[in-house]
Structures are given as C-alpha cells and as structure tokens.
Amino acid sequence: MRTDAGHPDPAPSPGTVIFLNGTSSSGKSSIATELLRTLDEPYFHLPVDAFHAMRTRREMSPEQLPTVLHNTWRGYHRAVAGMAAGGNNVVMDHVLSEEWRLRDCLDLLVPQDVVFVGVRCPRDELERRERERGDRPPGLAVRQLALVHAHGVYDVECDTSRADPHECARLIKEFLPRRPTPTAFQRLREKDASALSE
Numbered sequence: 486m487r488t489d490a491g492h493p494d495p496a497p498s499p500g501t502v503i504f505l506n507g508t509s510s511s512g513k514s515s516i517a518t519e520l521l522r523t524l525d526e527p528y529f530h531l532p533v534d535a536f537h538a539m540r541t542r543r544e545m546s547p548e549q550l551p552t553v554l555h556n557t558w559r560g561y562h563r564a565v566a567g568m569a570a571g572g573n574n575v576v577m578d579h580v581l582s583e584e585w586r587l588r589d590c591l592d593l594l595v596p597q598d599v600v601f602v603g604v605r606c607p608r609d610e611l612e613r614r615e616r617e618r619g620d621r622p623p624g625l626a627v628r629q630l631a632l633v634h635a636h637g638v639y640d641v642e643c644d645t646s647r648a649d650p651h652e653c654a655r656l657i658k659e660f661l662p663r664r665p666t667p668t669a670f671q672r673l674r675e676k677d678a679s680a681l682s683e
C-alpha cells in the first residue's frame with residue numbers, strides 16, 4: 486500500500502481560509518485577485534462561481550434544479566474544507582444569502598483557521614456596478630444585501646465603495662499576523678444554533 490510516509494510533510498497543518506462574504510458585485514473577486522498577488526504564502530482562490538461553471542451546460546428541469554444547486558454549494562464548502570485540511574491556504578469567495586450555507590461552513594471549517602471578511606458595498610453603488618458590468622441579473626445584489634450580512638459577526642470588514650481592491654487586500658494582509666481569538670467563526674459556533682441572524 487502506498488502511503489505519504491516518504492513525503493517531507495506527511496501530516497500538514499491545516500491551511501488558513503480567508504472567507505470573503507458579500508453580495509454579487511460587492512468586489513470579492515477583485516479583492517481575491519489582489520490577495521493572491523500580494524500575500525507572501527501560496528494561496529488558492531476558490532470562488533463559488535467556478536464550481537457552478539464546472540457543471541454540465543445541459544438544461545435542467547425545474548424539479549431537478551434546486552437539488553443540483555444545493556449540492557453544488559454543499560460540494561463547494563467541502564472542497565474548500567478539503568483543500569484546507571490538505572495544508573493549503575484558500576481565499577473563499579462566497580455569497581451567504583441563505584442561513585444553511587453559513588451553518589454548513591461552521592460545521593466544516595476549522596474555526597480558528599478562518600478569517601471571516603465582510604465585503605460591504607452600499608446599495609446605490611451595487612446597482613451602478615451591476616448596470617455597468619451587464620453580466621448579472623439586475624437587482625440580484627440588492628436582493629442579497631439584507632441576507633448576506635444577517636449574522637453580523639466578522640474578523641475584518643471592508644467597504645469597497647471607499648477602498649479599492651488593493652487597499653482592501655492590504656487591510657486583510659495586515660490583519661493576518663495579529664488575528665485575535667476567539668475568531669469570528671469561533672464566536673459564531675458558540676452562538677445558539679437557532680440565533681445566527683439575531
């Protein structure tokens with residue numbers, strides 16, 4: 486049987502997960518790109534969009550679609566957890582617009598290794614960006630706005646209407662070596678499971 490025994494690091498310590506949460510068009514991917522450019526350690530950018538893009542393009546029936554989407558999100562959470570468990574640092578780029586997604590991530594990720602980042606952007610600017618880019622359904626970001634930040638707890642927050650992606654990435658990078666505990670994920674796990682959005 487083959488094992489990892491000959492490998493220089495057979496039992497790696499889990500990687501750090503920089504978890505960017507915000508609405509569509511809030512600027513998550515732009516920050517992730519800057520983070521990968523500027524962070525000293527190797528990181529993988531794993532956006533949820535990339536997992537949807539991997540799926541077959543074939544039309545699905547209205548009955549099938551909700552299950553397929555749900556399983557894609559579940560699989561995405563487990564893929565990120567798996568990469569981190571393998572010793573890889575990850576920039577997660579996700580939209581927590583349904584409470585179960587946060588609960589699932591809280592169950593799967595090592596809470597002290599997660600840097601939970603709130604990527605905020607006001608309504609008017611979201612609408613402007615959506616109009617300008619033209620590749621997202623109009624109104625999508627605003628519909629998500631009240632939902633994604635409902636749990637209200639982060640390690641770091643950025644307002645992308647005030648700071649460009651480079652400045653947001655610098656803020657996160659500077660936060661990394663001085664992370665206080667308990668982390669946001671540790672605090673959220675301690676909250677009563679039924680009271681996440683209070």
Ligand SMILES: Nc1ncnc2c1ncn2[C@@H]1O[C@H](COP(=O)(O)OP(=O)(O)OP(=O)(O)O)[C@@H](O)[C@H]1O
Nearest residue numbers: 508509510511512513514515614618645648649650
């Ligand atoms: N800090 C910023 N200041 C100004 N414009 C920005 C900023 N961040 C992103 N943008 C612009 O907003 C648009 C959306 O950015 P981006 O793709 O990074 O958002 P996103 O949150 O990843 O969106 P989605 O989830 O829909 O993929 C892009 O046109 C981008 O150039």
